[in-house]
Amino acid sequence: MKRFSRTPVCAGVLLACAVGLAACGGSSGGSSTPGTNSGGSGSTAWQTNANGDVALKFAAYNGGEKISCANSLALGTKLRSVKMEDFRFYIANVNLIRADGTKVPLKLKQANDYNYTSTDGNTTLSLIDLEQKGVGECDGTVETNDTIEGTVAAGSYTGVEMTVGVPFELNHLNTADASTPRLLQNSVHPGMSWNWRGGRKFTKIEFGQNTAADPTPWESADVENGKADDGEIRMHLGSTGCVGDPANGTPISSCKAPNRLTVTLNGFDPTKQVVAFDAHALFNYDIASKAEGAGGCMSGATSAGCAKPFEFLALDWKADGSGTGLPVAGKTQSVLKAVNGQ
Numbered sequence: 001m002k003r004f005s006r007t008p009v010c011a012g013v014l015l016a017c018a019v020g021l022a023a024c025g026g027s028s029g030g031s032s033t034p035g036t037n038s039g040g041s042g043s044t045a046w047q048t049n050a051n052g053d054v055a056l057k058f059a060a061y062n063g064g065e066k067i068s069c070a071n072s073l074a075l076g077t078k079l080r081s082v083k084m085e086d087f088r089f090y091i092a093n094v095n096l097i098r099a100d101g102t103k104v105p106l107k108l109k110q111a112n113d114y115n116y117t118s119t120d121g122n123t124t125l126s127l128i129d130l131e132q133k134g135v136g137e138c139d140g141t142v143e144t145n146d147t148i149e150g151t152v153a154a155g156s157y158t159g160v161e162m163t164v165g166v167p168f169e170l171n172h173l174n175t176a177d178a179s180t181p182r183l184l185q186n187s188v189h190p191g192m193s194w195n196w197r198g199g200r201k202f203t204k205i206e207f208g209q210n211t212a213a214d215p216t217p218w219e220s221a222d223v224e225n226g227k228a229d230d231g232e233i234r235m236h237l238g239s240t241g242c243v244g245d246p247a248n249g250t251p252i253s254s255c256k257a258p259n260r261l262t263v264t265l266n267g268f269d270p271t272k273q274v275v276a277f278d279a280h281a282l283f284n285y286d287i288a289s290k291a292e293g294a295g296g297c298m299s300g301a302t303s304a305g306c307a308k309p310f311e312f313l314a315l316d317w318k319a320d321g322s323g324t325g326l327p328v329a330g331k332t333q334s335v336l337k338a339v340n341g342q
Contacts, residue, residue, distance in 0.1 A: 086131050
């Protein structure tokens, strides 16, 4: 399976099975595939092949529908017509989970523009890229990457754990330094960084108003010379309140709101399921309103557009700026989920 390709996201695998968040398709068995289901119908365990190969596939969804740069979609509670402009996010430190709760780190197979493993092997990072420049309104990169490939100890597993975000020790590296991992360099993946202090955009999820289908100006749109711009909704998750000034030689020592999201999918079977990043679950409000939409969220500590997305990500955010950016106790994120079908 290729790590990345020049095949449009809207073709091939992302349109292979038009399904809801319920079920579709099965999986093939045998040692030629990364793994097979180790139980009968309804079993939540799956068995790797003898080599312990694992391929985690990701897809962009809007509720029960796979989405891509090529198509418009109805987003938010008011079903605003929009088109995808970007859909990229970082995934760090994937663990496979055994039935007894033991977590086994996934060792990445490759080091390239989309994957990095630290010298000591304790930190891994991948960039999932579900947009393609030149298709529709997307303007990120031509290359795409929807899969993380790696190995674990051969055996039976019942779930997967991962972190949406860039680990602290990598987040504030110089984007222009040749020694910085390539998946964090701005010349390789433009648009995935803020300033040096702020670090990376953990997610760059962006949609723009489809004026051909919905010409009514959005309440949240910017107005220039008396005319409203096209509406935009964005989710740029990243650390905020970071202390230090690396541009002048003072390393970042901490960030008030780290805003990293740990996701656990129990019962996940990568031979039959994909990890869906659900735009409907993230933007489940009136995205065009000034009060809720506000043009989206850039992880601002007091930005009104962050209230709803952070709620759905189950990360602590408060309008007075006192949010910790840590997981909210007793709440579960609803944005990333397992979806049947390959």
